[in-house]
Amino acid sequence: xxxxxxxxxxxxxxxxxxxxxxxxxxxxxxxxxxxxxxxxxxxxxxxxxxxxxxxxxxxxxxxxxxxxxxxxxxxxxxxxxxxxxxxxxxxxxxxxxxxxxxxxxxxxxxxxxxxxxxxxxxxxxxxxxxxxxxxxxxxxxxxxxxxxxxxxxxxxxxxxxxxxxxxxxxxxxxxxxxxxxxxxxxxxxxxxxxxxxxxxxxxxxxxxxxxxxxxxxxxxxxxxxxxxxxxxxxxxxxxxxxxxxxxxxxxxxxxxxxxxxxxxxxxxxxxxxxxxxxxxxxxxxxxxxxxxxxxxxxxxxxxxxxxxxxxxxxxxxxxxxxxxxxxxxxxxxxxxxxxxxxxxxxxxxxxxxxxxxxxxxxxxxxxxxxxxxxxxxxxxxx
Amino acid sequence: xxxxxxxxxxxxxxxxxxxxxxxxxxxxxxxxxxxxxxxxxxxxxxxxxxxxxxxxxxxxxxxxxxxxxxxxxxxxxxxxxxxxxxxxxxxxxxxxxxxxxxxxxxxxxxxxxxxxxxxxxxxxxxxxxxxxxxxxxxxxxxxxxxxxxxxxxxxxxxxxxxxxxxxxxxxxxxxxxxxxxxxxxxxxxxxxxxxxxxxxxxxxxxxxxxxxxxxxxxxxxxxxxxxxxxxxxxxxxxxxxxxxxxxxxxxxxxxxxxxxxxxxxxxxxxxxxxxxxxxxxx
Numbered sequence: 226x227x228x229x230x231x232x233x234x235x236x237x238x239x240x241x242x243x244x245x246x247x248x249x250x251x252x253x254x255x256x257x258x259x260x261x262x263x264x265x266x267x268x269x270x271x272x273x274x275x276x277x278x279x280x281x282x283x284x285x286x287x288x289x290x291x292x293x294x295x296x297x298x299x300x301x302x303x304x305x306x307x308x309x310x311x312x313x314x315x316x317x318x319x320x321x322x323x324x325x326x327x328x329x330x331x332x333x334x335x336x337x338x339x340x341x342x343x344x345x346x347x348x349x350x351x352x353x354x355x356x357x358x359x360x361x362x363x364x365x366x367x368x369x370x371x372x373x374x375x376x377x378x379x380x381x382x383x384x385x386x387x388x389x390x391x392x393x394x395x396x397x398x399x400x401x402x403x404x405x406x407x408x409x410x411x412x413x414x415x416x417x418x419x420x421x422x423x424x425x426x427x428x429x430x431x432x433x434x435x436x437x438x439x440x441x442x443x444x445x446x447x448x449x450x451x452x453x454x455x456x457x458x459x460x461x462x463x464x465x466x467x468x469x470x471x472x473x474x475x476x477x478x479x480x481x482x483x484x485x486x487x488x489x490x491x492x493x494x495x496x497x498x499x500x501x502x503x504x505x506x507x508x509x510x511x512x513x514x515x516x517x518x519x520x521x522x523x524x525x526x527x528x529x530x531x532x533x534x535x536x537x538x539x540x541x542x543x544x545x546x547x548x549x550x551x552x553x554x555x556x557x558x559x560x561x562x563x564x565x566x567x568x569x570x571x572x573x574x575x576x577x578x579x580x581x582x583x584x585x586x587x588x589x590x591x592x593x594x595x596x597x598x599x600x601x602x603x604x605x606x607x
Numbered sequence: 608x609x610x611x612x613x614x615x616x617x618x619x620x621x622x623x624x625x626x627x628x629x630x631x632x633x634x635x636x637x638x639x640x641x642x643x644x645x646x647x648x649x650x651x652x653x654x655x656x657x658x659x660x661x662x663x664x665x666x667x668x669x670x671x672x673x674x675x676x677x678x679x680x681x682x683x684x685x686x687x688x689x690x691x692x693x694x695x696x697x698x699x700x701x702x703x704x705x706x707x708x709x710x711x712x713x714x715x716x717x718x719x720x721x722x723x724x725x726x727x728x729x730x731x732x733x734x735x736x737x738x739x740x741x742x743x744x745x746x747x748x749x750x751x752x753x754x755x756x757x758x759x760x761x762x763x764x765x766x767x768x769x770x771x772x773x774x775x776x777x778x779x780x781x782x783x784x785x786x787x788x789x790x791x792x793x794x795x796x797x798x799x800x801x802x803x804x805x806x807x808x809x810x811x812x813x814x815x816x817x818x819x820x821x822x823x824x825x826x827x828x829x830x831x832x833x834x835x836x837x838x839x840x841x842x843x844x845x846x847x848x849x850x851x852x853x854x855x856x857x858x859x860x861x862x863x864x865x866x867x868x869x870x871x872x873x874x875x876x877x878x879x880x881x882x883x884x885x886x887x888x889x
Contacts, residue, residue: 299794300790320790320794321796321797321798322796326794327791327794329791331787333790334788335788335792335806336810337810346792346795346805347796350795350796350797351796394795398795
């Protein structure tokens with residue numbers, strides 16, 4: 226069982242250019258037979274996770290993100306394709322012989338063992354000696370702020386503490402990568418937000434590659450260096466949080482990440498600053514980012530709710546359209562307006578509740594919406 | 608020997624100051640005392656007549672206190688042999704039934720496989736089948752196959768009816784197990800055997816212990832099935848039954864008392880242990 230020496234695994238100097246990726250999936254597919262039909266849980270995924278990166282797999286339930294992670298961990302074998310850890314092909318290698326560790330959604334702590342024994346479990350399997358085990362477990366418990374609870378049983382800890390034991394139990398082995406399967410799903414909102422910050426801090430502190438599975442786009446945006454948005458077993462977009470938020474590659478991504486307004490129209494003119502769309506009594510301009518579009522093409526564009534301004538006067542520049550307020554929802558720090566444009570699209574607008582922001586518009590009133598063209602994005606024009 | 612052990616430590620109830628309602632509690636108290644007395648009376652008689660200074664063949668009338676029967680406990684050679692047979696059969700039954708039953712219970716509770724439903728039904732069928740019918744069937748089977756009846760056929764029969772009880776208590780425990788706990792062990796470098804030894808087994812242990820105690824209790828005082836499968840071999844219950852015709856010696860009472868005391872001690876020990884474990888984790 227001592228397949229690796231207890232010597233530190235990761236002493237390669239950081240910043241080595243063209244370093245071997247921590248994790249690489251090449252043409253990975255996972256199919257199941259269900260009711261006589263072949264179901265593709267994961268279809269032909271290629272992805273690379275860099276050393277030290279906080280990488281998220283984001284998508285709705287059933288999109289294949291957990292299956293993808295379980296293939297990295299070694300709990301599932303891909304039907305096709307290969308998994309590489311630090312350049313080494315580990316396809317078919319069982320989980321107990323892979324140098325990655327996982328934090329489970331249910332934490333999966335050993336209920337009959339103390340916190341110390343839980344955290345020491347992995348080190349003991351590797352035959353790390355007693356003194357070293359004690360030292361490393363102690364140091365790890367300090368990082369996750371559980372010093373003094375070594376003798377407790379998991380059942381005596383709060384949800385947040387159990388979560389941190391699970392994290393310590395995995396991290397103490399200094400794995401090549403840490404896999405986290407919706408680890409914050411069972412916590413309440415406040416604790417979840419605190420743990421998001423905490424996780425990010427711990428990741429920076431230990432410098433280990435994190436692969437994070439979540440269906441919570443807010444969580445992914447907050448913590449990740451890069452995100453792979455998954456849908457129906459495939460990757461829809463793989464990019465930085467900002468790029469995914471501002472320039473969604475597909476309708477699905479636009480809809481899944483944040484609140485997004487989708488406006489569809491036909492191009493009436495193409496100019497230097499983008500395409501112009503005739504839109505009711507308004508005018509919409511959208512940058513094309515070099516993509517070629519012709520007059521008459523249908524284009525889908527997204528504008529984020531916080532970029533839109535509501536006003537009573539018809540603007541004379543940028544993109545604008547008239548609309549009717551259908552609903553006003555007070556959200557504390559902001560107010561959300563659900564409006565219907567003259568062309569019939571439903572649009573959400575967030576207005577910060579600053580000092581003079583009361584009563585911009587009432588339900589049923591006619592307003593003008595406007596935004597800067599550069600804040601809109603035509604889907605598919607990366 | 609019918610001591611049931613609590614499966615897990617019950618969480619200590621929060622002590623709330625409760626107002627005693629006069630009159631209300633009295634009836635319940637009286638009822639409880641009566642019920643306990645009813646349960647303990649036969650045992651008290653058994654214990655008392657082990658100290659009876661009887662001189663007749665029958666041990667029915669109280670004739671004064673003596674420790675004679677304790678001093679001469681093993682005087683009746685065939686009774687001693689019967690007791691030893693009962694105890695060794697019970698221990699072997701416990702050992703074999705616990706191993707087999709644990710594996711079966713784990714398989715049924717933990718995994719999906721072809722024939723799982725059938726295995727489940729068979730477990731319950733073995734329990735619900737009337738003992739006397741099962742005993743008679745076993746006898747005809749052994750006769751038909753010309754199997755010599757004796758120690759080994761008793762053992763085989765006892766393992767057969769105990770295994771279901773172990774399997775069912777273990778299964779109940781295994782069903783509630785979070786599969787990801789075993790995966791976590793694997794993820795942390797434990798192979799299949801280590802995972803079983805360090806993680807799965809400790810988690811199903813309360814079920815295994817209850818099953819084992821049940822198996823022992825069922826085996827050591829089984830009469831019906833043993834009677835059909837024993838051949839010339841005597842066990843404690845068979846010997847006692849046979850002796851009622853000529854007179855049951857007080858040694859039987861003493862042995863019964865000792866077996867009972869051992870059971871009580873075991874149960875008490877288990878309670879203390881679980882309490883202490885619960886207290887260690889406040």
